[in-house]
Amino acid sequence: MRLLTWDGQWGLTHEGLAADSLQTMFAIYSPAYDVSCDDEGLSRWYLLPRLLYDRLRAWEETSSSGELAWVEPKPVSHHVLVRTHSPRYVARNERMSRIDPQGGRQFFEVALYPDLLEFFLTVVGGTVLAAEKAVQSGVSAMNLAGGFHHAFRDRGGGFCVYNDIAVAAMHVLATGKAKQVLIIDCDAHQGDGTAGIFRRESRAFTFSIHNNDIFPPKKRRSDLDIALRNGTGDDEYLTRLRHGLAEVPDLPFGLVLYVAGADVHEGDSLAGLKLTTEGIAERDRLVRGFAEGRRTPVAVVTGGGYGEDTGTVLDIRENTVRTFLGASR
Ligand SMILES: [Zn+2]
Numbered sequence: 001m002r003l004l005t006w007d008g009q010w011g012l013t014h015e016g017l018a019a020d021s022l023q024t025m026f027a028i029y030s031p032a033y034d035v036s037c038d039d040e041g042l043s044r045w046y047l048l049p050r051l052l053y054d055r056l057r058a059w060e061e062t063s064s065s066g067e068l069a070w071v072e073p074k075p076v077s078h079h080v081l082v083r084t085h086s087p088r089y090v091a092r093n094e095r096m097s098r099i100d101p102q103g104g105r106q107f108f109e110v111a112l113y114p115d116l117l118e119f120f121l122t123v124v125g126g127t128v129l130a131a132e133k134a135v136q137s138g139v140s141a142m143n144l145a146g147g148f149h150h151a152f153r154d155r156g157g158g159f160c161v162y163n164d165i166a167v168a169a170m171h172v173l174a175t176g177k178a179k180q181v182l183i184i185d186c187d188a189h190q191g192d193g194t195a196g197i198f199r200r201e202s203r204a205f206t207f208s209i210h211n212n213d214i215f216p217p218k219k220r221r222s223d224l225d226i227a228l229r230n231g232t233g234d235d236e237y238l239t240r241l242r243h244g245l246a247e248v249p250d251l252p253f254g255l256v257l258y259v260a261g262a263d264v265h266e267g268d269s270l271a272g273l274k275l276t277t278e279g280i281a282e283r284d285r286l287v288r289g290f291a292e293g294r295r296t297p298v299a300v301v302t303g304g305g306y307g308e309d310t311g312t313v314l315d316i317r318e319n320t321v322r323t324f325l326g327a328s329r
Contacts, residue, residue, distance in 0.1 A: 004208035023326030026133040026141035027068040029053045032075075032122040033145050035115050036147055041140060042159070046119075047238065048147040051316050052302075056144075063069035064295030066325040073129040073143075075121035076167060080128060083196060084167045093117060093161060113162065120148070120161045123230075127164035127257075127301050128171050133257050134297035135177045140288075140324040144317075147259045148304030151215060157193065159217060165257050165301060166197040166204075173203050178254025182296070183207060184287055186241070187261025187303035188214065192325045207248060209241055209312040211273050224248065230272040234279030237264070241283060245290045253296045257285055261303030262316040280316050284323040295329040 035048035058297055060067060088204070094300040097117040121147045130141035149165055150158030165183055172178040181204045185191035190210040198204040205223045211221065212227035219225070226244045228237065264272040264280060291298045300320060 001046055002309070016068070016230065023066040024066060024069055025066075025139055025321070025325050025327070026130065026137070026142040027056065027070050027321070028126040028130050028133075028141060029070065030072050030074075030122050030126065031143075033126075035119040042308060043161075044308075045137040045304075047082075048305060048310070048313060048317075051310065052144050052314055055314055055318060056321060057115065066322070068321070068325075071129060071141075073122055073132065074127035074170050076125040076162075079168060080171050081121075081124065081162065082133070083170045084153065085151075085162055089154040110206055123148070124164040124167050125251065126163050127168040127299065129256055130299040131172050131257065132177065134143070134299040135172055138329045140300065140327040141320060142208055142240045142302075142324060144302060146301030147187055147261060147291045149185055149194045149259060149303075150189070151186060151193045152196050158189065160193065163193050163197060165191070165259060166194050168299065169198070169204050169255075169257055179203065180205065180253045181249045181255050181257060182248065182253045183257045183259070184245075184290075185209070185259040185290075185303075186264065186287070186326065187285060188263040188267040188268065188273050189192055189257065189261070189304065190216060190219045190225070191222065192216045192220040194217070195222040195225075198223075199306075205251060205253070207244060207281070209237075209244055210301060211271055214270065214272060224301055231274055232275050233266075234276055235284070237273065237275055237328045238279065238282055238286065246288075250294075253294060256287075256291045256296050256298045257296075258288075258291075258298050258300045260284060260300050260317075262305030262307070262313045262319045265305075265307055265312065265316060267309055269303070270306045271304070277315055281319040281323065284320050288323055288327050291328070291329060296311055297323060297329045298327060301323055 148160030151160040185310035
């Protein structure tokens, strides 16, 4: 087991990983992800990153087949954030969290108090770090949080303040780490913010497969949308996903950003797509197989997961980690 702390240097090289017979991936987590929330329904969701971290650390103790290279992110830098979000919007959030802790209610159901803003900034930093690690090493990386795909350039929505996926994609494009980025959004909800941000950006291809019957009420056009209905189960979902992946154009993608939402599960209280845990694991395998076929590294974010059975949500996320362990371009 290796514990790495992000210090601005690459902790592991691809060669270093390849020399190891164990399957490895980068796992991104910060104590700042462990944030409390005063909303009863949401508090369960905010606990998930720390619970997943605890579960993965316990798994590592007994695993003989894989290990995780842990990296701790810092809050995203201002100059990285404002490539995607308007400086005015960013300044307003900072001001509100300091001056008016209740002021965030127009974004989502809880106030944007300082620790919560720090949580969002650190999770965005985590997805940026996952993207950097993946493109640098060719090995998969997973942020144990993230997937805030409802945030637009100058407004939040649906529990999302900043769009970590878009910020990470813009970062690797702007710094020349990738010429093209592919976003595969398999959260149950449409990635409307991501689609809006990249509407005129030809270097980012946005693919969303989602339930059309649920939030957000107004969908935005992604480069490729697959709109499903309430009650879609494993068979139809996986068939449509397979077809969708086959439609993704053969562009020189340097990175896949994968939103592995657990809210597609049949036990989810918000999403209605009715996939089984095994169906979701097969979804992850399809995405991994697609990325390997295109020889493209993957940065994974967790997305939603609102089922009352927290153990099932954690099972789904642990399966995602196991699927992407050892995946490389
Ligand atoms: Zn969702």
